[in-house]
Amino acid sequence: xxxxxxxxxxxxxxxxxxxxxxxxxxxxxxxxxxxxxxxxxxxxxxxxxxxxxxxxxxxxxxxxxxxxxxxxxxxxxxxxxxxxxxxxxxxxxxxxxxxxxxxxxxxxxxxxxxxxxxxxxxxxxxxxxxxxxxxxxxxxxxxxxxxxxxxxxxxxxxxxxxxxxxxxxxxxxxxxxxxxxxxxxxxxxxxxxxxxxxxxxxxxxxxxxxxxxxxxxxxxxxxxxxxxxxxxxxxxxxxxxxxxxxxxxxxxxxxxxxxxxxxxxxxxxxxxxxxxxxxxxxxxxxxxxxxxxxxxxxxxxxxxxxxxxxxxxxxxxxxxxxxxxxxxxxxxxxxxxxxxxxxxxxxxxxxxxxxxxxxxxxxxxxxxxxxxxxxxxxxxxxxx
Numbered sequence: 001x002x003x004x005x006x007x008x009x010x011x012x013x014x015x016x017x018x019x020x021x022x023x024x025x026x027x028x029x030x031x032x033x034x035x036x037x038x039x040x041x042x043x044x045x046x047x048x049x050x051x052x053x054x055x056x057x058x059x060x061x062x063x064x065x066x067x068x069x070x071x072x073x074x075x076x077x078x079x080x081x082x083x084x085x086x087x088x089x090x091x092x093x094x095x096x097x098x099x100x101x102x103x104x105x106x107x108x109x110x111x112x113x114x115x116x117x118x119x120x121x122x123x124x125x126x127x128x129x130x131x132x133x134x135x136x137x138x139x140x141x142x143x144x145x146x147x148x149x150x151x152x153x154x155x156x157x158x159x160x161x162x163x164x165x166x167x168x169x170x171x172x173x174x175x176x177x178x179x180x181x182x183x184x185x186x187x188x189x190x191x192x193x194x195x196x197x198x199x200x201x202x203x204x205x206x207x208x209x210x211x212x213x214x215x216x217x218x219x220x221x222x223x224x225x226x227x228x229x230x231x232x233x234x235x236x237x238x239x240x241x242x243x244x245x246x247x248x249x250x251x252x253x254x255x256x257x258x259x260x261x262x263x264x265x266x267x268x269x270x271x272x273x274x275x276x277x278x279x280x281x282x283x284x285x286x287x288x289x290x291x292x293x294x295x296x297x298x299x300x301x302x303x304x305x306x307x308x309x310x311x312x313x314x315x316x317x318x319x320x321x322x323x324x325x326x327x328x329x330x331x332x333x334x335x336x337x338x339x340x341x342x343x344x345x346x347x348x349x350x351x352x353x354x355x356x357x358x359x360x361x362x363x364x365x366x367x368x369x370x371x372x373x374x375x376x377x378x379x380x381x382x383x384x
Contacts, residue, residue, distance in 0.1 A: 023056055023059060023060065024060055024064055026056060027053065027056045027057065027060060027064065027068065028064075028068075030049065030052060030053055030056070031053070031068055031071055031072070034049050034053075034075075034078075034079070035071060035072075035075055039077075046079065049079055050079030050080065050081040050082055051081065053068075053079060053081075053082040054079075054081045054082045054085050057082055057085055057086065058085065062089075062090065062092060062093055065086065065089060065093045066092055066093045066096070068082075068086070069086045069089075069093050069094070069095075069096045069097050070096045072086070072097065072101070073096040073097050073099070073100040073101050074100055074101075075101075075103070076102050076103060077103065078101065078103045080103060080104075080108075083097055083101055083103055083104060083108075084104075084108060084111075084112070087101075087104065087108070087109075087112045087120075088112055088115060088116060091119040091120060091123065094112075094116075094120060094123065095123045098112070098120060098123035098124050098127070099123050099124075099126050099127055100127070100128070106131045106133045106134050107133075109124050109134050110133065110134060110137050112124070113134075113137055113138070113141065114137075118142070118143045118145070118146060121138055121141065121142050121143070121146045122142075122143075122145050122146045122149055124138065125138050125142065125146050125147075125149035125150040125153060125156075126149050126153065127153070127155070128155050129155040129156075129157075130150070130153060130155060130156040130157065131157060132157050132158060132159040132162065133159075135150065135156050135157060135158050135159065135162045136159055136161055136162045136165075138150050138162075139158075139161075139162040139165040139166050139169075140162075140165055144173055144175060147166065147169060147173065147176055148173075148175050148176060148179060150166070151166060151176055151179035151180050151183065152179040154183070157185075158185070163186065163187070163190055164190070166180060167180065167190060167193055167194060170194065170197070170198075171197050177194065177197075177198045177199070177202055178202060180194060181194055181198060181202045181205055181206060182205075191206060194206060195207075195299075195300060195303075195350065196291050196292070196294075196295050196300055197295070200297070200299065203299055206350070207342075207343075207346045207349070207350055208346075247273065248272075248273040248276045248277060249276075251277070252276070252277075252280055257277045257280045257281060258281070259281075259310050259311065259314055261277055262274065262277055262278060262281065262310070262314060262318075263314055263317055265277060266317055266318055266321045267317070267321075269321075275289055275290065275293070278293070278304075281308050281310070282304045282307075282308055282351070283351070284304075284351075292304055293322065296322075297338075298319050298322075298338060299338055299342075301315065301318065301319070302315060302338040302339045302341075302342045302347075303342055303346075303347045303350050303351065304347075304351065305318075305339060306339065306342045306343075306344050306347035306348075307344070307347040307348045307350070307351040308351075312336075312339050312340070315336070315339045316336050316339075319336065
């Protein structure tokens, strides 16, 4: 029997001592022995350590539990039972283990999150590294502080589901917008979704960070989005027997959708037809077109107009048509210079990402990438 094991048996005999001071001393001694060389003990001896520490830790004061938590938090082979006991403790005790222990698995952390409250979630959100499964749970269940901590944590890995959840929450939780914009692992297609609702200075950051996508992928995505616009117009025309929807579908097929038609439709308040024509010219799907037009900063609209070569006067006409009340129109006057301030090159970059943001557009692009027809110049216009 090793000296360490012999000492362990001796301490186990003292575990029956009911005196608080004796039990505290025993707890510290056991922690000392284990941390001095955990590899010296057999699996059975390690189980004994775990069982005794777990019993003793429950009978000590919070200050000593915190002390033991601090010592075990950085031990890669710390006994799992006592770690979980500490992780489920009050947050002052649990925090070191939740934030630093590498011995806790993702499933362990998810179990603790499910049993405890926001304070424990926030501690987990501050870990040096966070796996996708844990990030998903935090994104779905966390409060404001937890979500901000998670978004700021560059060591957190996100699944697409977690990213979508965070972006959705950022619409109503402004504190999330800046840390999400600053994440360099956010896919460009998702980063640009933030553009629709973040502040002006964050919009500028997104524009500055926009990377170029392969033009052939974008061209195929534009074609897919435009086909969707036409198909939707035809379906609705057939379903509702609408002359207006038949008109816009025919105009698309005839190649008559241009800036002049946009101005005509907005002047005549033919908003449904305008929406279809706008989506077609922008090369985005209907959902993206609606989101762009709902952005009452009109910065998203300015990007579309600059990228599509739509003139300043047409941009102004659309803005005034969307702004209904007199006060709103006065405000609109002050934002018309946005059009001139958006660099055309940056506008084109951001539009590439909007055109790729739908599943249909992305799937079409990536399935067609590398095919000869995707590279043919005649297909770059998106003609059907």
